[in-house]
Amino acid sequence: MKVSVVGAAGYTGGELLRLVHAHPELDLVQAVSRRHAGRPVAEVHPNLHHLGLTFHPPQELAPVDTAFLALPSGASAELEAGVAELAGTIVDLSPDFRAGASSASGDVYRTGLPELYADELPGAERISVPGCMATAAILALAPLSKAGLVAGDVVVDARTGSSGSGAEPGPSSHHAERGNAFRVYKPAGHRHEKEIAAHAKVRARMTVTAVPSVRGAQVVCHVTPPEPVERRDVLRVLQREYRDRPFVRVVARSRGVHRLPDPQFLSGTNFVDVGCAVDEDGGRIVVVAALDNLVKGAAGGGVQSLNVARGLPEDAGLEFPGLHPA
Template sequence: MGIRVAVAGASGYAGGELLRLLTGHPEFDLVAATAHRQAGQPLDSVHPQLTGLDPTFAATTVDVLADADLVFLALPHGESAALAARLPAQVRVVDLGADHRLVDGDAWTRYYGGTHAGAWTYGLPELPGQRERIATATRVANTGCYAATIVLALAPLIAAGAADPADVVVVAASGTSGAGRAAKTHLLASEVAGDLSPYKVGAHQHVPEIKQATGATGLSFTPVLAPMPRGILATVTARPTGEVDPRAVLAPAYADAPFVHLLPEGRWPHTAATLGGNACHLQATVDVDSGRLIVVAALDNLGKGAAGQAVQNANLMFGLPETTGLSCFGVAP
């Protein structure tokens, strides 16, 4: 028996992707997958891609989860904290929700509402020093999907003093799975197909997380819903502090990062190339007219933006190579 793993909220999109990754992981053994309304139902009744996976959904209770060595919480924002607080201290937890990402309680109240549950170790290994912090943590807060994309594009530029942290503008498009599995009229195929639409303009909940992780002090973020199931493409622009080659900053920052790839000059990221993998693809240039730095980033919002990132963090927490059970390669066409 390997490391015993449970997934709470396993009926959602991120939960389903976690289950898929765990079935191929050489060290993690799935012992429980929990849900609310689907409790008692076979896993493949909700996730047909997992046909043949034996367990049924259990109810989401502390008793079910506490028997594991590691628990992934793939629950809606605001639902993880109360459950995590009741789990035994020896059970390691990776929370895919937002409950423990923010250090600033006022920022939590402003963007999410309710009581701030406190911050855990932030789960983005590619940030300086973060691998070491994650490796010694028992509680890790996984990044938000937009946040992962934008932070990877922006953080090295601000850290190097190459970009003005007070002047950052981001436009990013995400597939519909980023909104979760709950039935919503604006996510129906007839509403989404052939359409691009902005949402939460000027008030997206990932803004304080991005600022916290990058050191940005002024951030304008416009998210866009794209007619595709999964994937994020972010265009990040910032005012340079001088003569800057953004590629020369990004290349050394990710030289030892197995899942972050700065593409060869002239090749731009696109979402299909990251589908099903745990990679983030980056490209950068300087706008010839405005002089602004431009970084374009693509990743799978259910991979590096959620489940893949969670497994990467869990690997580090248990002293495994961070690549264990994960691929940096996408599935195409």
């Protein structure tokens, strides 16, 4: 299956190049970038020096079976019509077509989250991957919502590394400002609240903190159940929901240093780890989820969704288990 990556110079684009190149069923045809056209890919992604690729401009996009769009907000909607003429399938990783939004041509994008929508993805030709922190929160909360364990609003306290801001530098990503910061931004009204509500069927109140890390996203979700519960009951709900899902690992340790999900052990992987705690009186559930924002939260989620859409093994090209120590 021939594949192009549009927006290949960004961090997510680089992860797509890495994953597509290593995928047993995908053939990486082009790395597309307007800004870096004509330059070697290795100048931007030094870990991919062995690929020997050069960036192509968008106007030279070749006919392919699938195009991944790893573009900033608004850019996918602008280029989508032209890409659609050359690619049978489009997997978009921007916010432009999320939550069932339609393209200018009227094509409806299906949600690239196989853990919830595996039955809707086979045969899909337009796929939109949710945001990284939204993915973590949705996978943490959807099983509880489905089991009737959520009463009232849910508080989602999210933390994200600097790569979530993209490869283009700005005042907030300058090392002197970001290096040691725990900066709270979007303390109310974050756009991911709508995604979480649409897919997890809860009303979420989300706050995001930028932390001094490059990769990784973690959400700590505070849930009030309709009646007191025990931790083992919540674990059963999570384990039952994800027992057949290859990329969700339920962390249920009661001892040791790493009892709850930590994104440092997920760098480069397509896993999302989910764990929980419960107050002594059973009146509050705390669900924690962690992932690599560039892989499961973006590029890996897109490849996983394409695998399901095309009837390939869901874990094809995504088997890397992570590192420890990290």
